[in-house]
Amino acid sequence: MDSIVSFKGVSKSYGKKDALKKINLEIPKGKIVGLLGPNGSGKSTMIKLINGLLSPDEGEISIKGIKPSKESKKIVSYLPERTYLNDWMKVTDIIGFFKDFYSDFDEAKAKQMLKDLSIDINEKLKTMSKGTKEKVQLILVMSRKADIYILDEPIGGVDPAARSYILKTILNNYNEDSTLLIATHLISEIESICDDIIFISNGNIVLQGEVDAIREEKGKSIDALFREEFKC
Numbered sequence: 001m002d003s004i005v006s007f008k009g010v011s012k013s014y015g016k017k018d019a020l021k022k023i024n025l026e027i028p029k030g031k032i033v034g035l036l037g038p039n040g041s042g043k044s045t046m047i048k049l050i051n052g053l054l055s056p057d058e059g060e061i062s063i064k065g066i067k068p069s070k071e072s073k074k075i076v077s078y079l080p081e082r083t084y085l086n087d088w089m090k091v092t093d094i095i096g097f098f099k100d101f102y103s104d105f106d107e108a109k110a111k112q113m114l115k116d117l118s119i120d121i122n123e124k125l126k127t128m129s130k131g132t133k134e135k136v137q138l139i140l141v142m143s144r145k146a147d148i149y150i151l152d153e154p155i156g157g158v159d160p161a162a163r164s165y166i167l168k169t170i171l172n173n174y175n176e177d178s179t180l181l182i183a184t185h186l187i188s189e190i191e192s193i194c195d196d197i198i199f200i201s202n203g204n205i206v207l208q209g210e211v212d213a214i215r216e217e218k219g220k221s222i223d224a225l226f227r228e229e230f231k232c
């Protein structure tokens with residue numbers, strides 16, 4: 001397997017809380033990968049480590065052979081769980097910001113997608129609904145030509161109709177050579193678009209593999225398997 005992200009013996013704690021416990025993981029290149037786990041299982045911690053927002057206590061992480069750094073940010077397009085954009089900014093200001101910041105940003109593509117969704121680029125984020133703000137951010141993130149897109153809960157705050165549009169947007173803008181890592185607990189919604197899944201529980205990887213192979217082996221959907229694995 002050709003991998004794009006590699007975790008070797010990675011641990012991360014917050015004080016006494018062990019969020020990740022000696023994780024070994026290879027994320028395959030050119031695939032849509034679901035990072036699935038219940039609340040507090042360690043998904044965001046993994047993603048922040050890949051993005052260099054946190055450092056591991058032990059172990060090593062590499063992205064296309066390089067450590068998380070300024071250099072790796074050039075090849076990773078990241079949608080964080082919470083917005084980092086200033087509310088007073090208009091969409092057009094944010095487009096300018098992305099253009100200055102990322103040489104791989106495709107302005108025309110972003111504007112077209114915004115138009116398709118009837119989002120006015122002269123509107124300030126402040127006056128938009130939560131779901132519209134999420135759509136704007138996702139469009140910006142998907143308008144970069146990155147090696148890997150990392151989306152932390154991209155459909156958490158939007159209604160089911162918007163969710164299917166968002167998933168369609170993701171699929172339409174995803175190029176076959178790049179990798180997409182989507183962290184979510186809304187499994188039934190994303191199961192159909194994933195090639196591979198990673199189940200994380202309590203800081204450990206408990207299952208990883210191809211969706212079709214897992215479905216066949218276990219005789220059930222990923223959603224059913226998740227519900228069984230993580231029964232409260």
Ligand SMILES: Nc1ncnc2c1ncn2[C@@H]1O[C@H](COP(=O)(O)OP(=O)(O)OP(=O)(O)O)[C@@H](O)[C@H]1O
Nearest residue numbers: 014017019037038039040041042043044045046185
């Ligand atoms: N800044 C922090 N300080 C202390 N504990 C933290 C901090 N961030 C995360 N944790 C703890 O680490 C564990 C993993 O959290 P993480 O946010 O990675 O989980 P998650 O799978 O992304 O959860 P969710 O689906 O709820 O976003 C949890 O027990 C959480 O309470």
